Amino acid sequence: MKRHTPAWLESAVFYEIYPQSFSDTNGDGIGDIPGIIDKLEYIKSLGVNAIWLNPCFVSPFMDAGYDVADYYTVAPRYGTNSDLKRLFRLAREKGIRIFLDLVPGHTSIEHPWFKESCKHERNRYSDWFIWSPNVWTGGKQYIHGYAERDGNYMINFFWCQPKLNFGFDKPSKDEPWRQLHSAPGPTAVRAEFKKIIRYWLDMGASGFRVDMALSLGTAFWKEVRAMLDKEYPDAALVSEASNPDRSIPVGFHMDFLAHFGCPVFNALMRSNITYNVPWKMNGAYFSRHAKGDAKRALDEYMRLYRTTKSMGFLSLQSSNHDMPRLRDDRTFDECAVALAFIMTMPGVPFLYYGDEIGMKDVKGLVSKEGAYNRASCRTPMQWDSSKNAGFSTAAPDKLYFPIDPDRNRPTVAAQDATQRSLLNTTRALTALRKSSPALCASGSLEFLYLKRETYPLVYLRSKGRERILVAVNPSGRSAAAAFTLPKTSRVQKLLLGKDAKLGIKGRKAMLTLAPTAYAIYAI
Numbered sequence: 001m002k003r004h005t006p007a008w009l010e011s012a013v014f015y016e017i018y019p020q021s022f023s024d025t026n027g028d029g030i031g032d033i034p035g036i037i038d039k040l041e042y043i044k045s046l047g048v049n050a051i052w053l054n055p056c057f058v059s060p061f062m063d064a065g066y067d068v069a070d071y072y073t074v075a076p077r078y079g080t081n082s083d084l085k086r087l088f089r090l091a092r093e094k095g096i097r098i099f100l101d102l103v104p105g106h107t108s109i110e111h112p113w114f115k116e117s118c119k120h121e122r123n124r125y126s127d128w129f130i131w132s133p134n135v136w137t138g139g140k141q142y143i144h145g146y147a148e149r150d151g152n153y154m155i156n157f158f159w160c161q162p163k164l165n166f167g168f169d170k171p172s173k174d175e176p177w178r179q180l181h182s183a184p185g186p187t188a189v190r191a192e193f194k195k196i197i198r199y200w201l202d203m204g205a206s207g208f209r210v211d212m213a214l215s216l217g218t219a220f221w222k223e224v225r226a227m228l229d230k231e232y233p234d235a236a237l238v239s240e241a242s243n244p245d246r247s248i249p250v251g252f253h254m255d256f257l258a259h260f261g262c263p264v265f266n267a268l269m270r271s272n273i274t275y276n277v278p279w280k281m282n283g284a285y286f287s288r289h290a291k292g293d294a295k296r297a298l299d300e301y302m303r304l305y306r307t308t309k310s311m312g313f314l315s316l317q318s319s320n321h322d323m324p325r326l327r328d329d330r331t332f333d334e335c336a337v338a339l340a341f342i343m344t345m346p347g348v349p350f351l352y353y354g355d356e357i358g359m360k361d362v363k364g365l366v367s368k369e370g371a372y373n374r375a376s377c378r379t380p381m382q383w384d385s386s387k388n389a390g391f392s393t394a395a396p397d398k399l400y401f402p403i404d405p406d407r408n409r410p411t412v413a414a415q416d417a418t419q420r421s422l423l424n425t426t427r428a429l430t431a432l433r434k435s436s437p438a439l440c441a442s443g444s445l446e447f448l449y450l451k452r453e454t455y456p457l458v459y460l461r462s463k464g465r466e467r468i469l470v471a472v473n474p475s476g477r478s479a480a481a482a483f484t485l486p487k488t489s490r491v492q493k494l495l496l497g498k499d500a501k502l503g504i505k506g507r508k509a510m511l512t513l514a515p516t517a518y519a520i521y522a523i
Contacts, residue, residue, distance in 0.1 A: 003225065003229055003251075003311065004229045004233045005253060005312070006233065006234050006235070006236050006253070008049070008097070008234070009236060009253060009254070009313065009348055009441055010440050010441045010442060011049070011433075011434045011440050011441070012049055012050050012097075012348045012441070013047060013048045013049060013050070013343070013348075013349055013351065013430050013433065013434070014048060014050045014051065014052050014099070014315075014348065014349070014350040014351065015043055015046060015048040015050070015051050015052070015350075015351050015353065016051075016052045016054070016317075016320055016321070016350055016351065016352045016353060017036060017051055017052070017053050017054065017353050018031075018054045018321050018353060018378055019031050019032065019033065019036065019053060019054060019056050019078055020064075020077070020078075020378075020400045021353075021378055021379060021380045021381060021391075021400060021401060022035055022036060022039070022353055022380075022381050022391075023035025023036060023038060023039050023381060023383070023391065024380075024391055024392035024393075024394065025038060027392060027393040027394050028077070028392075028394060028398070029392050029394035029395075029398035029399040029400055030077050030078075030392075030400045031078075031380070031381075031391070031392075031400070032077065032078045032079050032083075033056065033074070033078050033079035033083040033084055033086075033087055034079060034083060036051075036053075036087060037083075037086065037087050037090055040090060040091055040094055040096065041094070042412065043094075043096060044094045044095070044096060045427065046351070046356060046426060046427060046430060047426075047427055047429075047430025047431050047433075047434060048096070048351065048430060049095055049096055049097065049434075050096060050097045050098070050099060050206070051091065051096060051097070051098050051099065052099045052101070052209045052238075052350065053098060053099065053100055053101060054101050054321060055068065055100075055101045055103060055211075056074055056075060056078045056084065056100070056101075057069075057070060057071055057072075057073060057074060057075055058070035058073045058074070058075050058076075059075055059108055059110075060108055060109075060110045060160075061075075061369045061370075062108065062158065062160045062369065062370055063157065063158050063160070063161065063369065063370035064321075064369040064370055064371060064378075065101075065369075066101075066103050066157070066161070066211060066370075067103075067106075067107070067108035067109075067110075067158070067160055067161050067370075068103050068107055068108055068111065069107070069108045069110040069111045069112075070111070070112075071196045072196065072199060081203075084203070085203050085204055088203060088204025088205060089204060092204065097206035097207070098204070098205055098206055099205065099206060099207045099208055099209050099236075099238070100200055100205050100207075100208055100209075101208070101209050101211060102196075102197070102208040102209070102210050102211065103211040103212075104164065104166075104193050104210065104211070104216060104220075105156045105163060105164060105211065105212045105215040105216050106155070106156035106157065106161035106162055106163050106164055106212075106215075107161070107162060107164060108160060108161065109146075109160045109161075109162060113125045113128050113129075114128075114129060114153075114162050117129045117131070117149070117153075117162075118146070118147035118148055118149050118153075119147075119148055119149060120148050120149055120150070124188075126185070127165060127179065127183065127184065127185025127186075127188075128164060128165055128185055128188065128189050129153055129154070129162045129163060129164060129165055130153065130154040130162075130163050130164075130165050130178065131149065131151040131152065131153055131154075131177070132151050132152045132153075132154075132175070132177060133151060133177050134150050134151055135150055135151060135152055137151075137152070138151075138152035138154070141154050141155060141163075142154050142155070143155055143159050143162075156212060156215055157212070158370060163215075164189055164216065165179060165185050165186050165189055166181070166186050166189055166190060166216040166217055166219075166220050167179055167180050167181035167182070167183060167185075167186030167187075167189075167190075167217070167219070168180060168181070168217065169181070169217065169219065181217075181219055190220055190223065193220070193224075194223070194224065194227060197224065197227075198231070198232075201232050201235055205235075206234065206235055206236070207235045207236040207237055207238070207253075208237055208238075209237075209238050209239075209240065210237055210238070210239050210240060210252070211240050212240060213239035213240050213241045213247055213252065213255075214239070214241045214243060214246060214247060218246065218247075218250040219250075221237075221239075221247075221250045221251035221252060222250050222251050224237070224251060225237070225250075225251030225252075226251075236253040236254070237251070237252045237253050237254070238252065238253065238254040238255065238256065238315060238348075239252040239254070239255045239256070240256055240258070240260070241255050241256070242255065242256055242257060242258050242259075242260045242262035242265070243255065243262075244257070244304050244307070244308050244312070244314055245303075245304055245307045245308060248308040248311050248312035248313075249308070249311060252312060253312050253313065254312055254313045254314070254315045254347070254348050255308075255312070255314065255315065256315045256317060256350070257301070257304075257314055257315065257316055257317075258317055258320065258322075258323070259322075259323050260322075263278060263296075263297060263300055264297045264298070264300050264301045264304070265316070265317075266281075266284075267281060267284070267285065267292065267293065267294075267296065267297035268284060268285045268286055268292070268294060268297050268298075268341075269284055269285075269286050269326075269338065270284055270323070270324070281293075285297065285457075285474060286330075286334065286337065286338045286341065286472075286474040287329070287330070287334065287474060287475075288330075288331065288334055288474065288475060288476035288515070288516055289475075289476065290455060290474075290475030290476060290477060291453075292453075292474075293452055293453045294450060294457050295450055295451060295452045295453070295454075296452075298447060298450055298457075301314070302445075302447075305346065305445065309346070309442070313346070313347040313348045313441050313442075314345075314346065314347035314348075315347050315348045315349065315350055316341075316342045316345055316347065316349050316350070317342070317349070317350040317351075317352065318338070318339060318342060318349075318350070318351050318352050318355040319352045319355055319377065320350070320352050320377075321352070321374065321377060321378055322374055322377075323374075323377065324361050324376070324377060325352070325354070325355060325359060325360060325361050325376075325377045326338060326339075326352070326355045326358075327355070327358045327359060327360045327361070328360070328361050331516070332358050332421075332422050333516040333517075334474060334516055335355070335358050335422055336422055336425045336518070337472050337473070337474045337516055337517065337518045338474065339351075339355075339422075339425065339426055339429055340429060340470070340472055340496070340497070340518040340520065341457075341470075341472050341518075343429040343430060343432075343433050343439075344429075344433065344439055344461065344468070344470045344520060345445070346441060346442065346443060346444075346445050346461070347441055348441055349433075351426070352377075353381055354381055354382065356422065356423050356426040357382065357410040357411065357412055357415050357421075357422055357423050358410045358422045359379070359381075359382060359404065359409070359410060360404060360406070360409070361376035361377050362375075362376050362379045362401070362402065362404050362405070363376055364376075365379075365401060365402070368400070368401065375401060378401055379401045379402065379403065379404055380392065380399060380400065380401060380402075380403055381412075382403070382404065382409055382410060382411045382412070383411060383412050383413065384411050384412065384413035384414075385411060385413065385414070388403055389403045389404075389409065389411060390411070390412075390413075391403065410422070428496055429496065432495055432496055432520065436461075436466065436468055436495075437463040437464060437466055438461040438462050438463040438464075438466040438467060438468045439461050439468055440463070442463070443461045443462060443463040443468075444461065444462045444463065445459060445460070445461060446459060446460045446462070446486065447459045447460075448460055448469075448481075448483040448484070448485070448509075449471075449481040449482075449483040449511075455473050455474070455475040455477075455479040456471050456472060456473035456475075456479040456480075456481055456511070456513050457471070457472050457473075458470070458471045458481050458483055458511060460485075460486065466522070467487075467489075467522070467523050468495070468520060468521070468522060468523075469492075469502075469520070469521040469522075469523045470518070470519075470520050470521075471497075471500065471502075471511055471513055471518060471519045471520075471521075472513075472518045473513035473514070473515065473516065473517050473518065474516060475515060475516070476515050476516060477515050478512065478513065478514055478515055479512070479513050479515075480510070480511065480512045480513070481510075481511045482508075482509070482510050482511075483509050483511070484507050484508060484509070485504070485507045485508075485509055485523070486507075487507065488506050488507050489504050489507070489509075489523045490504065491522075491523065492504055492521045492522070492523045493521060493522045493523075494519060494520070494521055495520045495521060495522055496518075496519075496520045497517065497518045497519035497520055498514075498517065498519075499513065499514030499517045500512065500513050500514070500517060500518075500519035502519070502521055504523070
């Protein structure tokens with residue numbers, strides 16, 4: 001059966017909001033849904049047309065809400081279900097869709113399903129989680145001796161996140177108690193999550209970012225995609241898998257090229273995250289230090305792009321709640337070059353709150369709600385120069401995380417008034433992307449200048465008769481490139497960028513770029 005792709009994804013630009021750190025309206029030091037509503041006009045001004053909202057459901061918050069205790073109810077610290085429904089409605093009136101964060105791989109140990117599953121007497125929920133047959137069996141993935149029940153439960157991440165039982169494709173000789181998809185427990189779990197998805201879509205959500213998407217296998221997502229195509233053809237899913245050649249074919253509309261398991265993102269953006277990169281790295285390509293190598297990363301990108309482009313979209317991120325911010329070890333100019341790349345590549349881009357103004361990681365924070373080293377990128381949004389940077393009226397010691405103590409910290413108010421600020425650069429990039437079919441999700445991609453350990457990077461985006469040439473030089477030195485265009489061109493117009501010179505004669509082109517600069521041309 002041919003799959004349906006929502007038309008709005010073609011020009012989508014997402015904005016990730018960590019709700020507890022965005023805007024606090026009731027003065028308790030924790031951001032809330034009314035705070036997001038209050039900032040919708042600002043969000044619209046960024047040129048984004050979709051929001052990914054991190055988990056906002058009832059939880060004991062041992063992993064910042066990724067340990068859900070009730071999938072049907074908003075956590076009181078964020079507001080109510082009515083508040084969330086109002087956010088859906090008001091955002092849609094401004095042309096903004098809302099994605100919720102769905103966590104299907106595990107629950108909290110405080111979830112009523114799990115509490116029932118822990119009981120000695122068999123009940124409806126006994127097989128909703130994965131249990132060993134007794135406390136003397138299991139392995140490192142299991143928590144031993146927790147329950148009244150004679151068995152150990154499998155976890156999906158932290159000890160407090162018991163793994164839900166969606167069933168398995170094949171029996172396991174080592175763990176024969178694992179159940180197949182057709183068993184009653186997995187069948188009931190799958191039915192319940194379809195009910196959860198329908199509940200929030202009916203309320204006004206436009207889709208879901210799915211946490212640890214492939215941790216429960218792939219069969220379920222084929223079922224969900226068929227359900228969406230039939231019942232909710234305007235809704236979409238993005239997977240946290242960083243494995244698009246697996247996730248997109250089984251039903252996801254998008255997959256992140258993020259640091260988890262993805263050499264593309266790590267080699268381009270994260271010199272300090274080197275795991276899962278199958279080649280030696282001297283540093284990130286998008287860095288003034290000019291030690292990176294885009295060639296091998298983008299060769300892998302092209303393999304994934306060709307494999308999936310007829311089925312779904314790759315998604316590049318500026319950063320997210322689990323990784324260092326874009327500004328980490330970068331200047332504002334370096335951030336602008338990186339955003340120029342992210343906003344001019346195929347697929348659907350994601351912008352993390354605060355990256356549009358160059359918020360920095362705040363190092364050395366005490367862990368809270370399972371954040372650990374991730375606390376540094378989860379600090380409050382910096383709106384202005386007032387108390388707590390305009391985030392909250394609470395006493396500073398009551399804030400969810402402290403404000404960046406740097407007196408020169410960037411703010412929305414200051415950058416809004418500065419023409420060439422990172423904020424206004426971001427707005428210009430999103431506006432250009434949305435107005436140019438060639439730069440949208442399905443425009444074709446061809447690299448014109450891409451060499452090992454060499455700067456700059458030059459590529460062509462095309463759709464119909466429109467052709468957009470993009471050149472980025474993240475390095476701290478000037479760079480030049482001679483390349484051949486696929487077709488003769490005599491006309492060029494600089495759309496965005498500066499300190500660049502492009503000469504074209506027939507199909508031959510010569511480009512020079514200043515240090516840490518980008519240029520986007522119509523040719």
